[in-house]
Amino acid sequence: MQNQNFDVIKSSGEKVKFSLRKLRNSLKRSGADDKAIEHILGVVRDELYQGISTREIYNRAFALLKKKKSVFASKYKLKKAIYELGPTGFPFERFVASILQYSGYQVEVGQIIQGMCVSHEVDVIARKSSDYLVIECKFHSEEGRNCNVKVPLYIHSRFRDIETHHKNNGEIIPNHGWVVTNTRFTKEAIQYGECAGLYLLSWDYPIENSLKDRIDRLGLYPITVSTLLTNREKQFLLSRNIVLAKQLIEQIFFLDHLGISEQRKQKIVNEIKMLCTA
Structure with a gap:
């Protein structure tokens, strides 16, 4: 069966045809090289079945990217990471304010x-x-x-x-x-x-200046993109108004408050530095 004949189920419940092009584009945004992307596409393509959910495809691609390099997985999970700013809307408001602040605006929330x-x-x-x-x-x-x-x-x-x-x-x-x-x-x-x-x-509007475009262009990723921090640690940082990965680099002492070991702390710092400079 040809790839384009596979139906996939979106989170909204809508049924659409699987698009290799869309998956390739989302993998490219992660910064992975062409060889890694083609490998992941091949694995995902072989595991497709009728009615597979977009979540399953995402999870598989994410796991494969994480094996290649954690920073690729972090950038790939951007959309999901923004959902993880919840359940309230306040961290998202801080996130939007921070993006504008780094763009030269004076902001109030x-x-x-x-x-x-x-x-x-x-x-x-x-x-x-x-x-x-x-x-x-x-x-x-x-x-x-x-x-x-x-x-x-x-x-x-x-x-x-x-x-x-x-x-x-x-x-x-x-x-x-x-x-x-x-x-x-x-x-x-x-x-x-x-x-x-x-x-x-929004996430994908306006074209070429959407929320995801601005985040990638400015390197202003939410702290929730980290693949090394636990959910509890992320929530602690959000409660201290650390919504951007870049802010954690500037206020690294918060990792000491969490009782994180020096070895693990260094891994987290390296991951975030790579993300912000990639």
Whole structure:
């Protein structure tokens, strides 16, 4: 049976045809060389069966990458690592704020801003030169849940309320409303965002400047990509507002608080340094 005839089941329950091209592209993003990629593709291809889940394919590819080099596996698990920032949305808000901060913005998280009609709790405020961004973060801890058109509709109305208040009171007016999600926007949500002038940022949108593109380009990976830290250790670091791997390098003393041995500590540091410079 040809590879393209295999049905795979996505996390949403949707049935699609297996795509060797998509798997190859995701492996390339990990930084693995062509020889390693072709080897992994060959193994996965031989193990395909009708109705296999995308999770099973991911797990197999991840295990094979980890055998090659842990930093490859870390980059490959980026999407899953962002889900692991949950279950609450606050670490994701910190993560988005940190990405903007490393891009030169001054950021604030969880601020109350007065609108014309009511006050609003805004997830992230970011300022740089003439840019004044009001950002709402929509985090989903479960795969397969996308943001429909109701989300940008609601956020746009909040942005307009804040904008009107600032305009009427002679204050500096926010000039961009953003919605950021770790999943995807529906076609209608994107259509509304483009029409209303609302900036939408998701896992794969906009093309070439999506969340995954920005993370790879800036080397700003969430701490949850580590293949050496345990879930308990990751949660401890998140509770101390360490959301980026780069932040751990700058505040390595937190590993001492966890009672991690020097030998293991060095392995973790090496993994993260390779990740941030790869």
